[in-house]
Amino acid sequence: MRRLLALAVSLIVLPTATVLTLSNPALAFNYGVCKFASGSIKWKDATRTAGYSTAAQNAINAWDSAANSLLTFTKVTSGADLVVADGNFGRGFGYESIALGPNQTNLVSNCGVDGTWINPIYAWVNTYMADAYSVPKRQSAFAHEIGHALGLDDSSAQSCPNIPIMQPSTYPRFDVCGYTGPRPDDIDGIEVLY
Template sequence: MPNRPAAAQMLPLALSVEVFLLGLSVAFGPVASAYTLEGLRWGGNPSSGCCASFNVQFQTGMVSSDITSWNNGIAAWGGSAANVVYVTRSNSPLVVSDTYRSDIDWDGLTNYAGSSGQFTSVRAYLNHYYTQSYSATVSQGVAAHELGHAVGLGHSAASCALMLPTTPGRDSCGAWIPKADDIAGMNSLY
């Protein structure tokens, strides 16, 4: 047996494991999520487990390609391991819409109101001025990104995530569907 100081010989197993894990994180870097949360969540949904259900109202008069993008964004979340289901309904406080504005620099935007840590209303937009020139997958990514904001996800600092703050960042890594960091963030909320 190697010669060790008496204190080291007496380390409890739990502390030994913590020291070992600390050594791993120093050697290989910390394992951490890069997601952030908006600070609000929808009430009436489970805090963990499957599945939180969100009613989504489609604003009338949208361009058909933006309706397709919203539907594909909903399907992207539905096909993921996230504990969420989006359901199209009328009279929902979560409304998706579109606009056509050349005087602004965003292709998607989510506005929300809340009280006591819960959303009371959300309106998410696609800006058709930009999305009209996007491929179907890129537009789907914008819609899915905004749907993430609409239920409580903030921007991610991950290297490749749906919740990256810019469309070129998401597009460069193929994040048109929820990635591991997005799913981890969603599952931490619901």
């Protein structure tokens, strides 16, 4: 009787296990706090130097071209949904970059009940750390924070080629893998969100 019960349990569990093993192991995207109401995003460049402006523009272009027409970025001078900026947060800040709401408020306080942003979201790069970065490395930081604004959370994937732009540490994301824009996992998340 126990063998029959064990066999029955195995048959019930087996299809579930099979589905899990057939799923793509690279699907590591996580959903963040909120997202934009649509994939048509107005963005503003509030960076202060050419090295940061180029990195920000390149990060926007990387998301725009990788998102398979799900996202369209339009550069504006006012009324932006997304603002990319650089600022000196100092050494004690501890992050090279961060996504924040207006007046440096946390993202949670800028999420409406419908799951969309109620205020512009700022993708910041900390110049205290990033002044020593190359333009492509700054681009990787901007692309990561833009991903948060789009609705993606950090990923724990640790190795190339599966590591997404949403890996929170620059070391594996850029220094090891050389990634400056969204990866397949990031786009999988965008396809679900938009």
